[in-house]
Amino acid sequence: MADKKNPDKKRRDDEPSAKGAPEQGAPAAGDAESGAAQPDTAPEFATADDSSSTDQSASADGIEEDELTVQDILDAAEREAAEPTSEHLADLKRVTAEYANYRRRTEANRVVEKERVTGDIVKLLIPILDDLYRAEKHGDLEGDSAFATIAAKLRSSVERLGLTSFGAVGDPFDPTMHEAIFQMPSPDVETETVGDVAETGYYLGSTLLRAAKVVVQVPSDG
Secondary structure, X not given: OHHHHOHHHHHHHHHHHHHHOOOOOOOOHHHHXXXXXXXXXHHHHHHHHHHHHHHHHXXXXXXXXXXXXXXXXXXXXXXXXXXXXXXXXXXXXXXXXXXXXXXXXXXXXXXXXXXXXXXXXXXXXXXXXXXXXXXXXXXXXXXXXXXXXXXXXXXXXXXXXXXXXXXXXXXXXXXXXXXXXXXXXXXXXXXXXXXXXXXXXXEEOOEEEEOXXXXXXXXXXX
């Protein structure tokens, strides 16, 4: 009966417990403070700092590359040419020596090739020179005949090409230059000597085109 008469008192008795009880699902005061003391976003701040420093470095590098102009490169090359380093001097000496060797080899090969080509041409004329030599031995080139004049001009022309003849009676026998076709003992010689020439030998410059075919006189006891 007392509760029915005083319904307001019952409501006042229930209000403190309602106010003191925490709402369902709301965090406690201690939990809120703990969450504020240990934030979970610290690693995100560190990553942002690293990214920022990387961007700044890249930006600085880009500025340095932009500042390097073509004129800077040309100036650096001129300074290197004016005051080369020891390494570049060594490279320059090596290249110079290689080029000098190349020129020497090229010049030597050019001379050899020239002699080879000239030799191929002169070899075609050697049979004609042999005929002139035999005609001379028979006395057919004496005087101022037309035949003698032509022979003199031909010999002069091949000499200008570098052709020289060798092989004469009385020369010491040299197996590197002479080809012995016959040996004849003789009391008049003390060493092997050319006694007669069957074919004249020829040199073209330093190249032996043909050995001289000769009769060799050898010393005899009697």
